[in-house]
Amino acid sequence: MTTMTLQALIFDLDGVLTDTAELHYRTWQRVAEEEGFAFSRSLGDQLRGVSRRASLEAILAGRVLSEAQMTALQARKNDHFLTMLNHMTPADLLPGVLPLLDDARASGLRTAVASASQNAHAVLDRLGIRPRFDVICDGHSVLHSKPAPDLFLLAATRLNVPPSACVVFEDAAAGIVGARAAGMMVVGVGPPSRVDGANLVVSSLANVRLADLQRLVADRQPPAAEEMYA
Known part of the structure; x- marks a missing residue:
């Protein structure tokens, strides 16, 4: 296999x-x-x-x-x-974002944003991280937004990778439903009560390790005893 x-x-x-x-x-x-x-x-x-x-x-x-x-x-x-x-700056990035993106690039991973927001490009520009993503799919990109899987499937297509080789980071039930419908593993960011449909739950991206993500994809199931919410 x-x-x-x-x-x-x-x-x-x-x-x-x-x-x-x-x-x-x-x-x-x-x-x-x-x-x-x-x-x-x-x-x-x-x-x-x-x-x-x-x-x-x-x-x-x-x-x-x-x-x-x-x-x-x-x-x-x-x-x-x-x-x-207009008041947003790079200081408004959430914890762990830059280290995770740096680790992903160093490991040769492709990166994308899949957001229902029609202002995604503007927000990423204000945060100063738009060049760090290979692909940006937003509210203008598909007809059916989350919880439909279309945004995630489009991102995978534009990245030229199979959906089963992708891990999605989501903080909302609609996104988790859409990502799983796309055949992707999902990391829920936030309280377990809000993201309990995810394969793995973390309180922030600062708690994410690439080894855990690699195991999620390799096993196609949640890692045992890997509840990382604190």
């Missing part, structure tokens, strides 16, 4: 490389308050990894708006987000 080897790392953006997840929460909260819609932290958590359109539909909770109104609300939310984004 041929053993698959790890060839690529695919990263979600919001909540994995930087905490733009909080910016998304605050900007959706602002739109909801402006429009008189109910919004909560728990609902905001459910929007992690979800497209802008799907996020708005979740906030509307069955309310029907015209297409023009939907477009206007999404644009307003994005304007609020871009204003906040």
Whole structure:
């Protein structure tokens, strides 16, 4: 039997490389308050990894708006987000991001971003890490975003590696579902209660070791006793 080897790392953006997840929460909260819609932290958590359109539909909770109104609300939310984004710097990278990317490059691994965000390129530029990725797939790249597997499959295709040789880093249930549907192993970044569908759970990328990822791909199952959340 041929053993698959790890060839690529695919990263979600919001909540994995930087905490733009909080910016998304605050900007959706602002739109909801402006429009008189109910919004909560728990609902905001459910929007992690979800497209802008799907996020708005979740906030509307069955309310029907015209297409023009939907477009206007999404644009307003994005304007609020871009204003906040102007204050982002490389200091906003989450712990462990740069060492892991350096280790991946030194080991000859390919790297990609697979994010539902339509602002992924702008965020990566503000963080100063865009050149560190071989491929960037964002909210403009596919018709069906997470939890569909399309973003991850596109990333693997553009990296020219098989899905089974990829490990994905995700902080949201929608992304975990999509990555597993793509046939990839998944590292959940965050509390176990939020990423319990992942093959491996870590509190941050600072706790990731390439040896663990290589074993995930080789074994195609979670390593025994490798719960790394602290």
